Amino acid sequence: MARAATTSDVFNAIAEPQRREILVLLRAGERPVTEVALELGITQPGASKHLRVLREVGLVRDRREGRQRLYDLDPGGLRPVHEWVGGFERFWNQSFDKLDAYVQEMARAEKEE
Template sequence: MARAATTSDAFNAIAEPQRRDILALLRTGERPVTDLAHELGMSLPGASKHLRVLREVGLVRVRGVGKQRLYGLDARGLRPVHEWVGGFERFWNDSFGRLDAYVRDLERSRQGE
């Protein structure tokens, strides 16, 4: 089956490590593309391309301030990712809960020896 275009959803968009790096930087607030490119060691066209993909899937918003365009995180677009990962969080919490119960049982059995 052919892979969906990167702009189809948040999952595909964040599969690219540099896009995840951009999102991490934008957690601290809005930034112009020049700052993002410099911080990540990218070319301006490369950073712009990644920002376009992130904007198309709803993870980044842009607003004009004078001649500058500021990019900001729109975390609402990460909701499907958060919900999907949440299922694995429950799995690991349950697994750690079972491990904790097992360790307590071992400790009790050792104390009874």
Template structure:
């Protein structure tokens, strides 16, 4: 089965580390593309390419501000990711409960 294009699937889009970095930077508020590129240490065309992908999957929005293009986070697009990862919450909670029980057993053994 062919892999989904990054521009149509939010999971593939955020699989790229730079795109996740962009989302983290945009959590603090809107930023111009030039500022994002500088912060990421990549050329502006590279930042623009990543931002285009994120926009096409609905994770960022953009607007013109004079001659600049300003990007902002649209976290609604992360709902599918949140719902999918939330399905693993019970697994992790049970794992942490088992770990806690193990640590408590070790503490009791040391005290005896």
């Protein structure tokens, strides 16, 4: 099966580690592409390409300020990831609850011995 284009959805876009690093940088607020490139140690064209992908899937937004384009995190774009991960969070919470019950039962059994 052919792999989907990186711009097709949020999951494909964030599969790239440098794009995830960009999202982490943008949590602190708006940044120009030159600053993103400098922080990540990549070229400005490389940073621009990653930012374009993130913008196209709705994870970042941009605005012009003079001659610069500033990029900012668009947290609403992370909703599909949050919802998907949430299913696993429920799984892990249930697993930990079962483990806790087992440990408590083992402790009770040890006290009775």
